[in-house]
Amino acid sequence: MTRKLSYDLLAYAAFAAVIFWLVPTLYAYDGFELNTFARYLSLAIVAMALALSWGTAGLLNLGQAATFGIGSYAMAMHLKLRASDGLPDFMGWNNVDTLPWLWVPFESLTFTLLAGLLLPAAVGGIIAIFMFRARIAGVFVAVITLAFLVAFQLLVIEQQGLTGGQNGLTGLAPLNLFGWSVDTYSVGFYYLVAACLMAALTIGIYVSHSKFGLILRAIREDAERTRFFGYNVSSFETMVFCISAALAGWAGMLYTLVLEFASPTYMSVSFSLAIVIWVAVGGRESVIAAAIGAIIVNALEGRLSDVFVEGWNLMLGVTFVLVVIFMPRGLFGLVTYLAGAGSRLRQSRQDSPKTSAPIGSAPHAQGGR
Amino acid sequence: MAQLQIQNLHVEFGGLRAVDNLDLTVEEGEILCLLGPNGAGKSTTLDLICGKTQPTGGSIRFQGTELSGLLEYERARCGIGRKFQVPSVYKELTVAENLSVAQSRHPGMWRALFTFGRGDTATQRRVLERVGLAEKAGVKAGNLSHGETQWLEIAMLLTQDSQLILMDEPTAGMTIQETEKTADLFRQLRGSHTLIIVEHDMSFVRRVADRIVVMNRGAKLAEGSVEEIENNAAVKTAYLGH
Numbered sequence: 265m266t267r268k269l270s271y272d273l274l275a276y277a278a279f280a281a282v283i284f285w286l287v288p289t290l291y292a293y294d295g296f297e298l299n300t301f302a303r304y305l306s307l308a309i310v311a312m313a314l315a316l317s318w319g320t321a322g323l324l325n326l327g328q329a330a331t332f333g334i335g336s337y338a339m340a341m342h343l344k345l346r347a348s349d350g351l352p353d354f355m356g357w358n359n360v361d362t363l364p365w366l367w368v369p370f371e372s373l374t375f376t377l378l379a380g381l382l383l384p385a386a387v388g389g390i391i392a393i394f395m396f397r398a399r400i401a402g403v404f405v406a407v408i409t410l411a412f413l414v415a416f417q418l419l420v421i422e423q424q425g426l427t428g429g430q431n432g433l434t435g436l437a438p439l440n441l442f443g444w445s446v447d448t449y450s451v452g453f454y455y456l457v458a459a460c461l462m463a464a465l466t467i468g469i470y471v472s473h474s475k476f477g478l479i480l481r482a483i484r485e486d487a488e489r490t491r492f493f494g495y496n497v498s499s500f501e502t503m504v505f506c507i508s509a510a511l512a513g514w515a516g517m518l519y520t521l522v523l524e525f526a527s528p529t530y531m532s533v534s535f536s537l538a539i540v541i542w543v544a545v546g547g548r549e550s551v552i553a554a555a556i557g558a559i560i561v562n563a564l565e566g567r568l569s570d571v572f573v574e575g576w577n578l579m580l581g582v583t584f585v586l587v588v589i590f591m592p593r594g595l596f597g598l599v600t601y602l603a604g605a606g607s608r609l610r611q612s613r614q615d616s617p618k619t620s621a622p623i624g625s626a627p628h629a630q631g632g633r
Numbered sequence: 634m635a636q637l638q639i640q641n642l643h644v645e646f647g648g649l650r651a652v653d654n655l656d657l658t659v660e661e662g663e664i665l666c667l668l669g670p671n672g673a674g675k676s677t678t679l680d681l682i683c684g685k686t687q688p689t690g691g692s693i694r695f696q697g698t699e700l701s702g703l704l705e706y707e708r709a710r711c712g713i714g715r716k717f718q719v720p721s722v723y724k725e726l727t728v729a730e731n732l733s734v735a736q737s738r739h740p741g742m743w744r745a746l747f748t749f750g751r752g753d754t755a756t757q758r759r760v761l762e763r764v765g766l767a768e769k770a771g772v773k774a775g776n777l778s779h780g781e782t783q784w785l786e787i788a789m790l791l792t793q794d795s796q797l798i799l800m801d802e803p804t805a806g807m808t809i810q811e812t813e814k815t816a817d818l819f820r821q822l823r824g825s826h827t828l829i830i831v832e833h834d835m836s837f838v839r840r841v842a843d844r845i846v847v848m849n850r851g852a853k854l855a856e857g858s859v860e861e862i863e864n865n866a867a868v869k870t871a872y873l874g875h
């Protein structure tokens with residue numbers, strides 16, 4: 265086992281202990297408090313999804329909110345149908361008198377759960393195929409995905425009869441998960457979201473330690489070189505976009521459950537940029553770090569945005585700029601740097617007696633760096 | 634039939650004919666050295682073979698397959714490997730990881746997705762021992778010296794194990810001992826692999842070349858054994874610039 269994998273597994277275990285045991289204990293198993301934390305955890309999933317494409321492959325997807333939104337609307341459509349007797353109320357207000365064909369299959373929970381994963385993956389995949397076949401890379405990926413997000417949100421708002429327009433989908437029924445009626449303010453629901461996050465992180469860690477993940481890192485550094493080893497770079501890039509989009513859709517489904525409504529603001533540019541900030545703060549090279557970044561920033565927002573109602577967005581922006589300038593690898597980079605410095609220091613302590621150099625001479629100076 | 638057949642190949646960069654009506658055949662298992670003054674079009678010829686540059690005309694056939702129209706990764710899968718003039722390794726990856734990337738007998742995306750870990754580490758270790766980088770397996774490639782970086786890229790090509798290997802100035806920046814070691818290594822590849830080597834160092838060329846092709850201004854100037862080329866009047870003029 266490589267050293268890096270064992271570190272990742274250690275971090276994974278510690279993180280699991282924190283969200284399964286420490287957090288519920290700190291909140292005294294209070295369902296209301298844990299509901300707030302479940303919201304952070306679902307956002308952590310969309311952050312780790314972005315870390316996969318951005319951190320591993322270097323593809324900055326600014327349209328992540330679109331695939332997140334598709335997942336959240338998929339879940340909301342199902343719950344809206346459960347809550348309505350026949351036609352959902354907003355359709356009547358918009359002179360829609362029969363259930364649109366797009367809505368019909370969402371009667372089924374199994375279909376909904378699959379659609380919440382596969383529709384985002386398909387949308388992400390189609391955009392990716394067009395971009396990466398044409399060898400679009402770097403900042404152009406960000407521009408194109410951002411343009412897609414803007415167009416997509418407009419479309420969703422415009423199609424009022426289908427999507428509820430600006431209001432989104434509200435008045436949802438609670439989820440009935442194969443016989444378990446999910447109470448969003450219960451400890452059980454918190455554990456459901458936490459388990460989903462751990463599953464998503466498992467996928468993320470698997471992907472980054474597979475040969476696939478290694479090739480993605482090679483592509484991030486030099487896509488051109490990688491082609492000369494026989495790798496079809498665009499198919500790798502497309503696949504990581506699909507995986508990332510599916511995870512974002514998954515996060516979106518959970519988010520609808522937590523907040524009990526779906527809104528077009530989930531597909532806004534500012535939300536998409538916020539995801540980028542969380543990942544940058546945590547560290548884009550590690551899926552766990554990205555998840556932690558999302559939790560930290562959102563928890564801070566929960567505390568501080570009450571105090572500084574207007575100033576919060578400004579503070580978030582400033583934090584982002586500071587992180588990019590002073591901590592380009594995020595908290596993850598800081599931790600690995602400190603760990604590295606620690607082991608270098610230990611190394612130099614061990615080395616110095618052997619080299620029997622006078623105290624304060626070269627080996628110390630070198631190790632102290 | 635020759636393994637590689639190049640006919641009438643030419644490419645223009647904004648009016649400049651970098652490769653001009655080039656004909657070249659390479660037999661399986663031989664070592665061909667490509668010589669020529671700066672700007673003769675040697676690197677461009679290798680670029681055309683591996684697909685980095687598209688020709689404006691002519692044909693390249695490798696083992697009977699026409700290569701023009703194939704993408705870089707498809708040509709690599711046909712069995713063509715390339716070492717670049719400016720050593721190009723993955724600086725952010727460790728030496729061992731660089732070799733894992735190079736180990737691309739099964740380059741498919743799905744296969745990679747269901748392969749966990751580093752791949753065939755025994756082969757990787759053998760290659761690293763061969764080039765003297767065994768101690769550095771865990772080091773980031775960005776921290777290697779220039780000579781070691783050259784070795785790493787050579788090791789990557791050994792790991793990739795292509796039938797046709799294109800080497801662009803593999804000994805640039807190496808010490809005399811390292812150059813000799815490279816020559817020995819390449820001679821061991823003779824027979825099992827075909828090599829096209831661009832090189833300026835004549836003592837190295839004398840040690841490894843089965844045959845030499847000299848290029849000048851994009852065209853083939855001369856072709857023959859080491860002695861024939863060393864005594865060729867046209868080659869002397871081209872190098873002295875008369």
Ligand SMILES: Nc1ncnc2c1ncn2[C@@H]1O[C@H](COP(=O)(O)OP(=O)(O)OP(=O)(O)O)[C@@H](O)[C@H]1O
Nearest residue numbers: 646649651669670671672673674675676677678718
């Ligand atoms: N992409 C390009 N665009 C424009 N001109 C190019 C390009 N690539 C090469 N050239 C030009 O084509 C000519 C041949 O270049 P090439 O790199 O093949 O020479 P070379 O024989 O490898 O020389 P050297 O020994 O210096 O490496 C040069 O004049 C070079 O400037």
Ligand SMILES: [Mg+2]
Nearest residue numbers: 675676677718
């Ligand atoms: Mg050259």
